[in-house]
Amino acid sequence: MSKVRVGILGSTGSVGQRYVSMLKDHPWFDVAAVSASEASVGKKYKDAAKWVLDKEIPEGIGEEEIIGASPSEMKKAGVELVFSALPSDAAKRLEMEMVHAGLGVVADTSAHRMDPKVPLVIPEVNFEHLEAVDKQVEETGGFIVTGPNCTTIGLAISLKPVMASFGLKRVLVSTMQALSGAGYFGVPSMAILDNLIPYIKNEEEKVASELLKILGEYNTERFVDAKVRVGASCHRVCVLDGHTEAVFLETSEGASPEDVAKCMTEFVGEPQRLKLPSAPERPIIVRSEPDRPQPRLDRLSGTPERAKGMSTVVGRVRKESALDNGIKYVLLSHNTIRGAAGNAILIAECLKAKGII
Amino acid sequence: MSKVRVGILGSTGSVGQRYVSMLKDHPWFDVAAVSASEASVGKKYKDAAKWVLDKEIPEGIGEEEIIGASPSEMKKAGVELVFSALPSDAAKRLEMEMVHAGLGVVADTSAHRMDPKVPLVIPEVNFEHLEAVDKQVEETGGFIVTGPNCTTIGLAISLKPVMASFGLKRVLVSTMQALSGAGYFGVPSMAILDNLIPYIKNEEEKVASELLKILGEYNTERFVDAKVRVGASCHRVCVLDGHTEAVFLETSEGASPEDVAKCMTEFVGEPQRLKLPSAPERPIIVRSEPDRPQPRLDRLSGTPERAKGMSTVVGRVRKESALDNGIKYVLLSHNTIRGAAGNAILIAECLKAKGII
């Protein structure tokens, strides 16, 4: 099987770097093009990117020349599928240009997540939403699939098996989000040391609307939101990577904490059945210690090696007596792996497995 | 008016140090005795205490000799009222010894908070519970009043005016608590840097039970819990001082965020009416910025000077559509000032104002 040639839009930013790093030696994909803004075009990747990850730049990529972010350049490089890590303004415009030029796009940007024709996918949760791609291809020749906000993603994964087993009526979530979620330059050290910031712009709205689309259905015509009441309070804390979330929920049928933990532990989705390269063995790891998950200790959980950071880690599953059929727990999800590049790559693996690319 | 002579139990620990610091130049109280464990007795205070506050040891106290923690020693020093900052085991035993010897005790320890005869008091919230002191004096000659856990206290203050104006059915709170809440040596730096710990032993249970007692009534015979459903999820974050709490609540009657903010801002209690020395001008300060309160910026809010750290700072009051008549907000309360020594001193000022001491 020859590898699919992929391009990266916004390859020099911090999420772009994560794509470059995670696609290194990928069994199915080959990075054939790295693009960035005008100012970087023509430079070597290693000179254009201020590399911020702990691992070094993969050797081959460092020497690649940055190309312009246009469909024609992508096609010239033989690219079939484009990963987008663009800032929102550029995303809005450029992603659709790619689609209309007949390319496939997988984006973890927010620009098109809520578009009525665009699936918003976490492969373990709503693999079947990928069907909407067919209609896009029919209409435009290309297609776009999006992944959710980094805060929504671990929450949706943890809720899916509970909803399937016991029904879900109400979800309240309070987050403690990592600094990397705001981008490398997003939070000045002077703003956060010995401090926290109880506000992340638009985040609470995104969590609610995205969650309902993901947990909802695709009826071959359109996406229908799940019927769940969702509320969020979002906060930034002084942690490098890994979003922690305190979840309170009301199920339709009564379920003990043990029931909930069991259905989470046993949960697998299509990526696990298809044995996709980046699929974690277990989408949800439930820990039994009283004081876990902790971001520094648990954010890179998961097997195999390629799936480290792709599992949602859940702990402290317990009864919540202030809600009817109430359950509460704490979850942790790696915001720049599962919450961004990793989920997008897993979506691409699904597309390949389905024969779409 | 001559000053009341007070003693401090556990004066060398970090809460004890806060008492020493806050009682400096107090207009009504004079620190006449500092006690500590056997090993320190006879030493000068400045030699026995490993001083950890940013301000220097008040001069007079530094030279004081540590006395033993017995009622007779306290009485020999002419002490009328004892503040207790003891560790829980010692608190259980020693506080009652003081009471039975006819002394008054104000404790921010947990040992006797839930005792059916002991009032658990935040002066702005349930000043009237202090009536229970009379019965104690009748029975034993002495008395004890307790202050709540540092996590409960800001929450109770913020809820009081809402409950009074609109009724309260349900409260869910997710906390982001400061390191000092665990004591100076409580959290190793290796455990918390680039991390958070989503667990604080017994804390969630305390919040629920203490809140109901405080918001409940004293019917001259016993304390009757408030009828509110309360749930908590408690977490430690890398902040020195100041507990931040994300609160979701369901009121009995509908109220807009503006209504709620207004009733909080206008709220005053008995300490304000009595113009007590440590009473903050406003028990609740409501901020209108989208990203406040923040612990480092807001934890020392409040006027006058002596009341810095005594106000609860609330922000982001907004609608919560996942609950009926739902409201959510974020609060901040200084855990070692209002959450410990400061509240106890305010209780003592109430006792003095009522003529009990």
Place this chain on the structure above:
Amino acid sequence: MSKVRVGILGSTGSVGQRYVSMLKDHPWFDVAAVSASEASVGKKYKDAAKWVLDKEIPEGIGEEEIIGASPSEMKKAGVELVFSALPSDAAKRLEMEMVHAGLGVVADTSAHRMDPKVPLVIPEVNFEHLEAVDKQVEETGGFIVTGPNCTTIGLAISLKPVMASFGLKRVLVSTMQALSGAGYFGVPSMAILDNLIPYIKNEEEKVASELLKILGEYNTERFVDAKVRVGASCHRVCVLDGHTEAVFLETSEGASPEDVAKCMTEFVGEPQRLKLPSAPERPIIVRSEPDRPQPRLDRLSGTPERAKGMSTVVGRVRKESALDNGIKYVLLSHNTIRGAAGNAILIAECLKAKGII
């Protein structure tokens, strides 16, 4: 005595905010004009400045209208003396425009520190360099006095009495500098959490050249560098405020650690003799504990209230056997108070005391 009307260039930045905050209720100076870049002109100060200090904006200033950074605007506002907190490019141009228009300027910017006609002053160390102002006034009608880099300033203060008492041959310094030294947005949290950065652009060169000018002489014609060998290694650590420096030095005559500590403790300069409002009682505070100074505990040392953060705190004075007549110690200096606005205000107080303004 009527107050001197002063203006602030670059008033909305983080150093500008420090000026605004420290000049509040100043007994000799009145903030008559706050200027900023074009985009802010005409706005209220409180709307133009993203206020980052822990204390609130002084009330009067918040309502002031931002004026343009031109000499004519300053003069229209009745300003006699201008404090400059401009970024370096703007400083280079604008400070001299002010001087040539006959205004007095006190700058803690680097643009003109090494100019042969411009004194670089720490009032306790080289008050006599202010004489150079006369010649400037003669030539241009106006004048400019500069204060040194935040890293040089505590070092120079600590060295002055040692040099005076025992002579100074060699100084090696290794710094651990605070985040605020890079400006509020200077160091991303992602760059420094669980990390340090062993590099600060141009800092080592500045320390060496500035130190020699300050410790040197003004011979009524020009500044003559001190004859000392100076080397520095500069590093950024995860501390909000307060530069800590490990100093190794070789004196000309032998001196015991006790001798050195004594001459530091006893050191006073002209600001102390003149009892200037912002002069700390003691320019150097020597601590005897084995583990001090520490930035969080000691950075606001000093009396009176107005001089908090103006003292250099020294500790661990001990022998260094790897150098002849070797001594080593650790010092701490508040980088945005003594290291910037505070030193500039103290210079202005000297100018007022000398009758120059």
Place this chain on the structure above:
Amino acid sequence: MSKVRVGILGSTGSVGQRYVSMLKDHPWFDVAAVSASEASVGKKYKDAAKWVLDKEIPEGIGEEEIIGASPSEMKKAGVELVFSALPSDAAKRLEMEMVHAGLGVVADTSAHRMDPKVPLVIPEVNFEHLEAVDKQVEETGGFIVTGPNCTTIGLAISLKPVMASFGLKRVLVSTMQALSGAGYFGVPSMAILDNLIPYIKNEEEKVASELLKILGEYNTERFVDAKVRVGASCHRVCVLDGHTEAVFLETSEGASPEDVAKCMTEFVGEPQRLKLPSAPERPIIVRSEPDRPQPRLDRLSGTPERAKGMSTVVGRVRKESALDNGIKYVLLSHNTIRGAAGNAILIAECLKAKGII
């Protein structure tokens, strides 16, 4: 080749855990015994150790039963070589008991480092000091080899090639040391957040004396100190792992920064020549960026996989004009890998390669 059976003294502490983790799947050694203090004897390892490393406990070891720390227990388990990670008091006594019982001991504890018969070894620096083992075996039947303090080790490695090429007269070092150097519970978060502590007990003395022994010679009779003047100033900063050190030095012969960087880069020692399993390909990695090494980015440098954290990373090699033939640079060394367990394991590999075990 059958594996050498090794035991670990103090296996449940944080350095002990590092041994357990690094010896997992070691090609030459097999962990046959884990011992700890009385209270833990008989428990399973996973129950006795409060595991603090980010990686999980190696599976086999978790189920092992803790044995007592006596030579007879070690021998009963078939142990030939014992790694000691004991606290100093216990180390003083128990390590020698093992030796006198005929066992081999490799210790990174300080108890016996300066003993005149005990070699203090960094394999790349003074492999030849291992000869002293023969005499020990002759006298007692067993032997002990020690590794240096975590602060000395990276410094000695970086100095070795410079000394060999250009001679070394004077070394001044100012350290910025990681929290893990004080043990997991060593530094309370309240002590270090937004702070640094400019003092580490006895550290400066250790650096000087150990460095001279390591850089000195073994003349088949005794260890002769190197003739170098050494001075240190040691400080704790808020970094989890990785000691950073600013080094100033005076060489005998003039050398340019390029010369120094070159001799460091080319440096290899006996472990590299013997291709030992834990030997890093390059003992010193010299980086050319202006702002490296940084602890979070560089502490796990080195190849192959088993040697990550074993290389000393050097950067900013530059001239120091305040010293004759002056050079300065910054180094980084992983304090719990190369600075403790890793160096000890590399020593053991040397002993195996030499046929001593």
